[in-house]
Amino acid sequence: MKHISKLLLIFIAISLAACSAASQPAAFEPGSTLLVSGGEIKKSYSRADLEALPASQADFLDVTYRGVVLSVLLQDAGFDPQQVKAVKAVANDGFTVNYDPAQFLRPDFLVAYAQANGELTDKDGLFRIVLPGAEGKQNVRMLVEVQVIQ
Amino acid sequence: MKLSTRELATLAVFGALWGLVEASLGSVLKSLNIPLSGVFLAAIGLIIALVGRVFVPKRGSTLFIGVLATLIKLFSLGGVIIGPMVGILTEAILAEIVLSLAGKPRRPALVLAGALGVAWVMLQPFVTGPLLFGRTAFVVWLDLLDRGSQLLGLDVTAAIWIVLALLAIHLAIGGLAGWFSWDIARLLQARQGRSIPQTLES
Numbered sequence A: 001m002k003h004i005s006k007l008l009l010i011f012i013a014i015s016l017a018a019c020s021a022a023s024q025p026a027a028f029e030p031g032s033t034l035l036v037s038g039g040e041i042k043k044s045y046s047r048a049d050l051e052a053l054p055a056s057q058a059d060f061l062d063v064t065y066r067g068v069v070l071s072v073l074l075q076d077a078g079f080d081p082q083q084v085k086a087v088k089a090v091a092n093d094g095f096t097v098n099y100d101p102a103q104f105l106r107p108d109f110l111v112a113y114a115q116a117n118g119e120l121t122d123k124d125g126l127f128r129i130v131l132p133g134a135e136g137k138q139n140v141r142m143l144v145e146v147q148v149i150q
Numbered sequence B: 001m002k003l004s005t006r007e008l009a010t011l012a013v014f015g016a017l018w019g020l021v022e023a024s025l026g027s028v029l030k031s032l033n034i035p036l037s038g039v040f041l042a043a044i045g046l047i048i049a050l051v052g053r054v055f056v057p058k059r060g061s062t063l064f065i066g067v068l069a070t071l072i073k074l075f076s077l078g079g080v081i082i083g084p085m086v087g088i089l090t091e092a093i094l095a096e097i098v099l100s101l102a103g104k105p106r107r108p109a110l111v112l113a114g115a116l117g118v119a120w121v122m123l124q125p126f127v128t129g130p131l132l133f134g135r136t137a138f139v140v141w142l143d144l145l146d147r148g149s150q151l152l153g154l155d156v157t158a159a160i161w162i163v164l165a166l167l168a169i170h171l172a173i174g175g176l177a178g179w180f181s182w183d184i185a186r187l188l189q190a191r192q193g194r195s196i197p198q199t200l201e202s
Helices: A002-022 A047-051 A070-077 B005-032 B037-055 B061-073 B082-102 B107-132 B137-152 B159-191
Strands: A034-038 A041-045 A056-060 A063-069 A086-091 A096-099 A110-115 A128-130 A143-149
Touching (some): A041 A070, A047 A110, A056 A110, A056 A128, A063 A070, A063 A128, A070 A110, A070 A143, A086 B137, B005 B061, B037 B061, B037 B107, B037 B159, B061 B082, B082 B107, B107 B137, B107 B159, B137 B159
Parallel strands (some): A034 A143
Antiparallel strands (some): A034 A041, A056 A063, A063 A110, A110 A128
16 A cells, blocks of 8 residues: 555656646747737737727726727737637736636727826736736736637 | 534534635635645645544534635635635535545545545536636636646647646545545544544554
């Protein structure tokens, strides 16, 4: 029986070692564009591109942000938001958050490129998600990609 | 289930201990966003509950400990606690079912109870996500694959391997928790000078 205990311990140790080695975040190059991708579609947006789309405002933690409603961005990229099953936001450190339709179809779900009274902070990066009322980790900062899952 | 005052007090101690671990360590681990924190928290909680079961080897005692821990979790610091509360209670129910079916506490039963209890950590979002938080099962599935992918360094397209690896890790950690809870219970009882029942002899 003690052999089983040892084997279990060894298995867990190896698993955790492998996990810690593997879980180094896959860093993305902090480019100046936001990639919207899914299936055949891949479209990059600069800040100027986003500013050319209809702007909206939303609040998170007492800060008002300016950006594009995600469903508007998806439509512009060539997706039908009603047909999308999920959206994944990817940060430049590899952190990801998945959103279901009840979230990403909200009219106050923004891809923000500025604060209402100024620029985004260094912590925010060039783009960030703003989802009012949701917990902090769902408001992804340093956003580099929006993956669309249909 | 008829319990003496001494047994009730013993269960209360173990229940309070599990609840305090969840309320304190749970809040810290959640805020630190440590990988597999839920797994280790469940393993610690189940060790406490399973040791408690060895101390009071009666049907319902593990569930009793779990209910107490769940109530104490109510006083937890931090955000949403309904998920962890459901988790504690379900882990206790699973452990209780295994131990009740097994009869008197034995090491294999504790190992199985620990393994199933910790495996629940992986399955729970598929239940609480849609039912309590309005999330679709599909998005919960994507979350699981993302977490597994980041943890194991596998591409998300290797879904089956990610799920199998995660399940194996959960079962192994839970099994080990059950294994150690048996040894801890024996050690504690020996230190208390209690006679170790026949079922506790390995």
